[in-house]
Amino acid sequence: MVVNCPDCKKILVEFDQGSGNYHCSNPSCNFQYLELMTGKQHRKEAKIEEHKTAVSIGNLDKKPKRILVGLAIESTLLSMGYSIFDKVTTKLRDEYGANVFDCLENPKYLKKILERNFDKKVQNVITKSIHAILGEFAYYESVREFLEELDGKS
Template structure:
C-alpha cells in the first residue's frame, strides 16, 4: 500500500484529504500543518508521497519542499494549492515538484497521479522482497543436499512450469512438492526456512508466503 503524508495549515482540509486518500487505499501515515512539520515528517516516516500546500504561515510549502529535496532529490512531492504568487511559482519551478494539483481537488486526477508516480518504487520494493525470499528458499533447500535441491527445481518446472523464484507468487506449488517428497519431515523444512528468513519475517508479504506453506 502507498504511504502518504498530508500537510496543510487548515486542519479540516488535512482531515478531509486524509479521508479521501484512505478510502482509495492510500495509507496516511502522517499529518502536518506547516513546512517545518512537512520536512520533519518526511525525514521520520519516509513516505512514498507527501502532499504539500504552498501558502502556509511561518514555514510555507516552499520551505518544506526545499528541505525535503535536500534529504532526497527524488522524493515524490505533490503540491496542492488554490492560489500561488509569481515568486512561489518561480521557486517551485526550481525545486521540481513531482506534480502540482490545483484546488478544488479532482479525486480521480489525484489518485491517478499518485499511482503513476509511486508505482515504480513499489515495483522495485516488491522485487527486492521476492529476491530475498528466493535466496532464503534456495539456501534452505540446498541444506537438504544438492541432489534434493535439483529434484525440487526439476519438479517445479515439470509439474507447474515455474522456477524457484516464481514460488514467491505461488507458494502452494512448492508446498505440494515438498510435502510429497518429505512427508513428516516437512515441518522441519519450514522451521529451517523461517530461520533463514528471520531478517524479513516482519514483512507482511513474507508472513503471507509462510502462511500458505504452513497450510
C-alpha cells in the same frame, strides 16, 4: 449486541465498554474499527497505501523480496543435500514452469511439491529452515504472507 466486520465478517469487539467503537480482532483484516453512533468506518491506512501503489511501486518493491525468498529456499534445499535441491527445483520447473524466485507469489507451488514428495519430517525441517532465514524479514507483508501460506495457516 453483535456487530460483524464489514470486510472479514468476523464479530467486532467493543474494546472500551460503552465507547461505541467496535474493533476487528482479525490481524490480517484491513478493517480497524467502527464508530457505531456515526457509522464511520476506519481502516488501516498503511495497507490501503500498499494496495494503491501495488502496480507502480509494488512491482519494484516486490523484486528484492522475490530474491530474498528464492535465496532462502535455495540455501535451505542445498543445505539438505543436492538431491533434494535438484528434486524440488526440477519439479517447480516441470510442474509449474517456475523457479524458486516465483515462490513468494506462489507459495502453494513449493508447499504442494514438499507435500507430494517428502515425508512430514523432511517437510518440517525445510519449512523451519526457511522460517529461520526469513523470520527477521517477516515485517514485510509479502514475506509474512508467504510464510503463513507455507505453514498452511491461510
